[in-house]
Amino acid sequence: MSTTTGLQLRSRISKGGELELSLAEVTTPEPGPDQVVIKVEATPINPSDLGLLLGPADMSTAKASGSGAGVKITAKVPEQALPFITARLDQAMPVGNEAAGTVIKAGSSEAAQALLGKTVSAVGGAMYAQYRLLKATDCQPLPVGTTAAEGASWFVNPLTALGMTETMKAEGHKALVHTAAASNLGQMLNKICLEDGIGLVNVVRSAEQAKILKDIGAKHVVDSTSPKFMDELTQALVETGATIAFDAIGGGRLASQILTCMEIALNKTAKEYSRYGSTTHKQVYIYGSLNTGPVELVRNYGMAWGVGGWLLTPFLQKIGRPGQTRLRERVVNNLKTTFASHYTKVVSLPEALDLKNIAIYGKRATGEKFLINPNK
Ligand SMILES: NC(=O)c1ccc[n+]([C@@H]2O[C@H](COP(=O)([O-])OP(=O)(O)OC[C@H]3O[C@@H](n4cnc5c(N)ncnc54)[C@H](OP(=O)(O)O)[C@@H]3O)[C@@H](O)[C@H]2O)c1
Known part of the structure; x- marks a missing residue:
């Protein structure tokens, strides 16, 4: 096998409503002058990857056949979900947003040659593959001593967490609320807020998650399963003055409950009564779909x-190159601390298509993040 022929994971949903996951043997083209080929050594499975990998398939119907590189997974996709994904139907889509690996081939340009042999991180899709052709300028060299596994989750979650505090400041808020807060991203956000002196209210759904956050220094953690949840959330909002929230859950009433508690918190300190409710703008940004049900708004928070x-992508476009470079540098210089990710398991490409593993990482549960090493 030539060094640039290797496996690539593909996800296909047919017009007939069947998801098929498989591994294809693909030949990576030789790099052009400004391009490099990386040997992918670490690529995380994040909720945003699962959106493409599994789509709306009902994984309780999943079946496996074949083995090794010939493994194939099929599952049924509910008919009512198909109109929302017409643009991807009958296409074998490569998966994997971000990764890190070693540059094994480089084009003739100085920028490409400078990367040869280096460990780099990159973003751009199709990373669940043994080899990936990239523009040299899209590669982020990692500091000496940083492994591919340490650099694999360098983009999506770190920049999203930083994007939250940046958005908070840009829109004139002084503190923020975060939900599903014990997530990988939520832990990074806590460290950022502690470093930058920003008030953060963490909303979790279990005592175990609260402990994870308290152990890394979180000051305000509220458990949505507590009978006093609304009072406890309001109190944390009074203490921090948070008027913006980033909600990873989406479906259900949580976004509305946060707005209600913000309104009560603001009224506690209001100097004057307003019949239209508090005049301070309260904002919830839904940035994830952990609950895919409808968002239920019970409006009792004024106008x-x-x-x-x-x-993340439109946010990055909005802040432009200089802003992106500033945030990326902060991430790359703190990959082992603020932006460290933890993985429960490192799997090969065929192992990523093992039904037992899919059942675990498909749950999107706290502390169950998988890393793929396509060259394991
Ligand atoms: N908009 C963007 O640009 C963007 C970018 C990056 C990430 N994201 C989103 O960020 C979120 C966190 O990503 P991550 O990689 O940090 O996740 P993660 O580490 O895999 O953690 C997911 C967390 O969500 C919780 N959770 C799962 N389903 C839930 C539900 N229905 N209700 C409440 N909590 C639930 C889990 O708790 P349990 O253990 O209790 O299940 C776990 O703590 C994801 O939703 C992802 O899609 C969005």
Whole structure:
């Protein structure tokens, strides 16, 4: 096998409503002058990857066949989900947002040659593959002594966490609320807020998650399963003055409950009564879909509020190159501390398509993050 022929994971949903996951043997083209080929050594399975990998498939119907590089997984996709994914139907889509690995081939340009032999991180999709052709300028060299595993999750979660505090400041808020807060991203956000002196209210759904955050120094942690949840959330909002929230859950009433508690917290300190509710703008950005059900708003928070979507890519476009470079440098210089990710298991590409593993990482549970090493 030539060094640049290798396996690539593909996800295909047919017009007939069947998900098929498989491994294809692909030949990576030789790099052009400004390009490099990386041998991918570490690539995380994040919720955003699962959105493409598994899509809306009902994984309780999943079946496996074949073995090794010939493994194949099939599962049924509910018919009502198909109209929302027409643009991907019948296409074998490569998966994997971000990764790290070694540059094994480089084009003739100085920038490409400078990367030869280096461990780099990159973002751009199709990373669940043994080899990946990239532009040299899209590669981020890692500091000496940083492994591919340490650098693999360098982009999506760190920049999203930083994007939250940046958005908070840009929109004139002084503290923020975060939900599903014991997530990998949530732990990074806590460390950022502690470093930068920003008030953060963490909303979790179990005592174990609260402990994870308290152990890394979180000051305000509220458990949504507590019978006094609304009072406890309001108190944390009074103490921090948070008027913006980033909600990874989406479906259900949590976004609305946060707005309600913000309104009560603001009214506690209001100097003057307003019949239209507090005049301070309260904002919830839904940035994840951990609960895919409808968002239920029970409006008892006046008229100065908003609920909207938040996504990393448009945020990065908004702040432009200089802003991106500033944030990326902060991440790369702190990969072993603030932006460290923890993985429960490192799997090969065929192992990533083992039904037992899919059942674990597909749950998107706290502390169950998998890393793929396609060259394991
Ligand atoms: N918008 C963007 O640009 C962007 C970028 C990056 C990440 N994200 C989002 O960020 C979120 C966190 O990512 P991550 O990689 O840090 O996740 P992660 O480490 O895999 O953790 C997921 C967390 O969500 C909790 N959770 C799962 N389902 C839930 C539900 N229905 N209700 C409440 N909590 C639930 C889990 O808790 P349990 O153990 O209790 O299940 C766990 O703590 C994801 O939703 C992801 O899609 C969005």
